[in-house]
Amino acid sequence: MPAYIGDAGDSPAPADPSSSVPGSGLRSAMAPARAAGRAGAVAALALLWLLVCGPGDSGCHLLTVADLFDRVIRHSGRIHSLSTTLYAELEKHFPPRDNELGKPARKCHTSGMLTPNGKEYAQKIPREELTHLILKLLQAWKEPLSHFNQHIEHHQELPDDSLSKAKQISNMVHELKTGVEKVTEKMQSMGIISNSLNGMASSEGTGLSISNEANMMSDSDFIHCFRRDSNKVQSYLKILKCRIMPENSC
Amino acid sequence: MEAFLPITPCSTARTVQPDAPVNLSLETKTSASITYLWAKWSPPPLAAVSSNSHVYHYELRLKPEEKEEWETISVGLQTHYKVTGLQAGVKYIVQVRCMLDLGEWSEWSSERNIQIPNGESPPEKPTIIKCRSPEKETFTCWWKPGSDGGHHINHTLLYSKEGEEKVYECPDYKTAGPNSCYFDKKHTSFWTIYNITVRATNEMGSNVSDPHYVDVTYIVQPDPPVNITLELKKSVNRKPYLVLTWSPPPLADVRSGWLTLEYELRLKPEEGEEWETIFVGQQTQCKMFSLNPGKRYIVQIHCKPDHHGSWSEWSPEMYIQIPTDFRVKDMVVWIIVGVLSSLICLIMSWTMILKGYRMMAFILPPVPGPKIKGIDKHLLETGKSEELLSALGCHGFPPTSDCDELLIEYLEVEDSEDQQLMPSHDNPSKNMKMIPKETDSDSGRGSCDSPSLLSEKCREPRALPSALQTQDVRAVQENKGAKRSWETQCIASEQEALLFNNESTKSSTWPAVQLLPNNQLPVFAYHSTVEAHTIMLSTTNVNISSVLVGNEEKHQSRYPVAEAVHDNMEKQREMEYSTTEQTTVQVKQNRHNDKSPFLNPKLMDYVEVHKVRQDEEPTVLLKHKDNNGKTEKYTVPGTSKEYTKVSTVVDHNILVLMPDSRIQHTPVSQEPAMETSQNLQQGQAEKNMSYCLTAPSDCKRETSGSEYMDPSSFMPSFK
Numbered sequence: 001m002p003a004y005i006g007d008a009g010d011s012p013a014p015a016d017p018s019s020s021v022p023g024s025g026l027r028s029a030m031a032p033a034r035a036a037g038r039a040g041a042v043a044a045l046a047l048l049w050l051l052v053c054g055p056g057d058s059g060c061h062l063l064t065v066a067d068l069f070d071r072v073i074r075h076s077g078r079i080h081s082l083s084t085t086l087y088a089e090l091e092k093h094f095p096p097r098d099n100e101l102g103k104p105a106r107k108c109h110t111s112g113m114l115t116p117n118g119k120e121y122a123q124k125i126p127r128e129e130l131t132h133l134i135l136k137l138l139q140a141w142k143e144p145l146s147h148f149n150q151h152i153e154h155h156q157e158l159p160d161d162s163l164s165k166a167k168q169i170s171n172m173v174h175e176l177k178t179g180v181e182k183v184t185e186k187m188q189s190m191g192i193i194s195n196s197l198n199g200m201a202s203s204e205g206t207g208l209s210i211s212n213e214a215n216m217m218s219d220s221d222f223i224h225c226f227r228r229d230s231n232k233v234q235s236y237l238k239i240l241k242c243r244i245m246p247e248n249s250c
Numbered sequence: 251m252e253a254f255l256p257i258t259p260c261s262t263a264r265t266v267q268p269d270a271p272v273n274l275s276l277e278t279k280t281s282a283s284i285t286y287l288w289a290k291w292s293p294p295p296l297a298a299v300s301s302n303s304h305v306y307h308y309e310l311r312l313k314p315e316e317k318e319e320w321e322t323i324s325v326g327l328q329t330h331y332k333v334t335g336l337q338a339g340v341k342y343i344v345q346v347r348c349m350l351d352l353g354e355w356s357e358w359s360s361e362r363n364i365q366i367p368n369g370e371s372p373p374e375k376p377t378i379i380k381c382r383s384p385e386k387e388t389f390t391c392w393w394k395p396g397s398d399g400g401h402h403i404n405h406t407l408l409y410s411k412e413g414e415e416k417v418y419e420c421p422d423y424k425t426a427g428p429n430s431c432y433f434d435k436k437h438t439s440f441w442t443i444y445n446i447t448v449r450a451t452n453e454m455g456s457n458v459s460d461p462h463y464v465d466v467t468y469i470v471q472p473d474p475p476v477n478i479t480l481e482l483k484k485s486v487n488r489k490p491y492l493v494l495t496w497s498p499p500p501l502a503d504v505r506s507g508w509l510t511l512e513y514e515l516r517l518k519p520e521e522g523e524e525w526e527t528i529f530v531g532q533q534t535q536c537k538m539f540s541l542n543p544g545k546r547y548i549v550q551i552h553c554k555p556d557h558h559g560s561w562s563e564w565s566p567e568m569y570i571q572i573p574t575d576f577r578v579k580d581m582v583v584w585i586i587v588g589v590l591s592s593l594i595c596l597i598m599s600w601t602m603i604l605k606g607y608r609m610m611a612f613i614l615p616p617v618p619g620p621k622i623k624g625i626d627k628h629l630l631e632t633g634k635s636e637e638l639l640s641a642l643g644c645h646g647f648p649p650t651s652d653c654d655e656l657l658i659e660y661l662e663v664e665d666s667e668d669q670q671l672m673p674s675h676d677n678p679s680k681n682m683k684m685i686p687k688e689t690d691s692d693s694g695r696g697s698c699d700s701p702s703l704l705s706e707k708c709r710e711p712r713a714l715p716s717a718l719q720t721q722d723v724r725a726v727q728e729n730k731g732a733k734r735s736w737e738t739q740c741i742a743s744e745q746e747a748l749l750f751n752n753e754s755t756k757s758s759t760w761p762a763v764q765l766l767p768n769n770q771l772p773v774f775a776y777h778s779t780v781e782a783h784t785i786m787l788s789t790t791n792v793n794i795s796s797v798l799v800g801n802e803e804k805h806q807s808r809y810p811v812a813e814a815v816h817d818n819m820e821k822q823r824e825m826e827y828s829t830t831e832q833t834t835v836q837v838k839q840n841r842h843n844d845k846s847p848f849l850n851p852k853l854m855d856y857v858e859v860h861k862v863r864q865d866e867e868p869t870v871l872l873k874h875k876d877n878n879g880k881t882e883k884y885t886v887p888g889t890s891k892e893y894t895k896v897s898t899v900v901d902h903n904i905l906v907l908m909p910d911s912r913i914q915h916t917p918v919s920q921e922p923a924m925e926t927s928q929n930l931q932q933g934q935a936e937k938n939m940s941y942c943l944t945a946p947s948d949c950k951r952e953t954s955g956s957e958y959m960d961p962s963s964f965m966p967s968f969k
Contacts (some may be wrong), residue, residue: 010582081559110414119387119508207427229439230558231467235508240861242507249532 040142064144065186069241072179076234083227086165090220102123108225109217112142115232122239128193130243134236137229138177145170148222155219169226176233192244268356269294271308271329271346278365285366287312287333291346292360306348309355315341315363341365372455373403376429376448378462380550385501386440386470386555389433390426393448393459401452407431412443440467470559472511473499475551480570485539490572492538496551501563510556520546520569532556537796667895 115133116122122130145166152158152166185194217225242250273292278285293306308325325331325346336342342365345358374396383389395403407420408741431446444466448459470475477497482490498504498511512532516525519542530536542545550564602609 077557084558107413113440118435118443119503119506120435120506123506227463228467232441234557237509238510242505246505250507 003217022241044154046103047083047248053087065183065190065192066131066241066245068179068183068186069237072176072183073234073237073241075172075176075179076237079169079176080227080230080234082165082169082172083230086162086169087220087223087227089159089162090223093162094218094220107217108221108228109144110225110229113137113140116236119239123243127187127240127243128196129188130236131180131193131241134180134233134240135177135184138180141172141173141176141226141229144222145173147161148219150218173230178235187244253823267354268306268348268350269296270359271306272359274344274359274362276344276362278364278366284334285336285338287336287342287344287364287366288330289333289344289362290330292329293348294356305351307350308346308348310344310346311358312342312344315343320345333621336366372935373397373401373450373452373457375457376405376459378446378448378459379896381444381446381462381464381469383438383466383470384473384499386466387435387503388438389464389466389469391420391446391462391464392426392430392431394452395429396457400455404451405429406449406451407446408449409444409446411439411445419496438466441465445692468558470509470555472502472509472555472559472562474562474565475499475513475528475553476565476567478549478551478565480568482570487541489541489575490541490579492541492547493535493569494538495535496565497534498553498822509942511553512556513551513553515549515551516564517547517549519546525550535841541572543572546571554825554862570626584755657898741935 065201113133113136115137125133149167149170152163155163184193188195271291271293272295273290275290277290278287279288280286289310291308306328307327308329308331309322309323310331310333311320311322313320314337323331325334326910333344341363344362344364347356347358349355376393376395378391378393381389381391391407393405393407395405407423408417409420410417418437421434421437423430424434425432442465444462444464445462446462450457450459451492475496476499477495479495481493482496483493485563496513502509502511504511510532513534514527515530515536516527517538518525528536547570549570550562551566552562554561604807627969777962
């Protein structure tokens, strides 16, 4: 159902056209990128489409929640690996400003999000909240990533490999979000989690401000932040899976 | 070197100034807040050679840098010295010099500076070595302190988290050991970067290490896997395979999905060199196929978090012995195969050995010889050109001679027996003995039967053949019956012998033909042309004689020999020869057909045809001496002797036979005269035959034994 994919391009456009955010010009420029991203996402998700059946389809092979979870977990793992590689490359090309890792200047735009920073916390919060958190994170990175792609293309000194990686990351994040949404749907339909995903709407609003902050960062910081968040997403997904289905390879 | 040293034997002191010591090193040591200065140096280089005889005295001087006065210290013979009483924090200059045995002092060595450390100084910066988390829930940091500066040092670890300004101190210095800080679960935050520093403090001050940033997520190094089990199982086709199972380290919380471990195992044969590393992934079991049976393998496993972290240590070595896959069935099959193949090889080799020739002939057939009609291959083989030529139609080539020498080879002269026989002809016993001696040695003597055989069988008084008997009036008559019986017996024996000797080269001996070896008897040389016949006669005398005899008796045709051949060719030859050449034998036969009665066809009559002359009537005259003394020689078949010796040849056509040594010579001598006339008439062949039947009147052993008559006794009579 294309409705899922259409999600990618929906959010920014109907938003404030009169915004004086310096990134407005950028936003308009993002539209074609978004379109391209959409096309890529469609193609990338084709496989996921075929295998994830809608509620109305009776002829297709129904995947279990466990399988879905495995898929998304694997996907998130791939994203994390890619980002790590890209981060290493960026570190090589752009030596850190002060040659120090924990410079206070580096502040991720998602730092404001309250996320559990340990196992116990992740296990304590309700499933719905955890799921919502995952989605929020993914959502928060959608736009900055695309912006980053656009931005990084101007860097001539970077190898093409890095550029392609960046592009790939943004695509994959989009797919991952879609996948997680699907899983959420399934869980809700199965009654594993409740339907109280009321935080989704708010995430759209915060995405804008977050993306503004993301523009301030340097490339390597940006990727560093993203790398961390991708690890967060992966860990949350794993914990969520083992909470829901403790018997499946947990 | 000593040669180069100026030696002044009488002076002990060197007036030369030694060199200054070298390698002056200074070191300060602080203990119990007291600082010492250790000074060390080496003697001058050249002194080492003569160090035995020369002893150096050293002197040290030092002064603070700013000062001008030197403080000189006499060190003595050592090359090191400890200086005390130095001011802390002052820089000193040190020098040494040496002296040789009350000689001159050397120059002062080069200056060395040393800073005396303060009794207390701030410690050096410690360094943080590493931080590790074993299970992604806690972590530990280790540091290495610097020099302590003389005082006890306190270390404090301070950390701050990313985004926070607050600085915390290490919650636990003890759990992880000295110079370490253990962060428990409460104090461990993920996805935050820790800024960790270590401060070393002593009485003089403190020093802070460089900050160390760490994100706990990425410093996970788990413990090795535990509960490793190795199990050998048999697959469907009885091949063993190894099943490894293990458990994650106990601290790692894999159940909640918080920490995901990936495993990797390695194994090698016990005596192998290289490890084979296999990445297993997240599973906790592994099946290993294709392991060598009979070998012992070492297995190790380690793990790491699935994303960024370090590999754990390898688990302790586990040994597993793969059993040899020995199947009795396989061995039995191989044994059977081996036995069968060896048997086959044996059989083949034997057949090759035994029938190799045939196989070779089969594989490589012999080249066929020429086949010309009418020519017998044997003619070519034996080299008897005469027959060949005769077969081809050429007669008379090669030219034949009447020489007796040609026949020499076929006659044997027996020495011993005759000699003994002759003198002992009146000694029956000896003769008796001699007879058995006359065993054939295949001398070419035709023999109807082996003499021994004949002699054995003819012990009874023999009856002369009827033909002989008729001539043998006196002797034979009496013995006729006996002789006849003897004849029959002999014939029977001879017949047997005949048959028996058909194919044997050792043909039955002509009893009639025995030459006296001691006498210079003319050797009966067979005419070459006659050789065949004679030989044949001699060798196959049995047949011939019998046939001849038979013919005589039965008035058969003139082709007696046709049946008497042991060889077809010879037969033919005989036939031909008989037809064309009218052998003496045949002629004689024909002539004396009527005389055949006594000639038992069965008797092996072997007469060595001495000579056959084609032009005249071939005559073989065999002088047969009847023991009766009768002139009728031919009627002496019944001698017990197998042989009648041909004593001589007379007129080239008379064979004089000496049938019985016992027989009087005179009669013998007489006989020839009579015989010459009569024998011609008589069937010489008969005589020839009869000689086989030499039947002395009494068939006495002694007479028979003495088949040899001394030809010399009657030879002159002939001549």
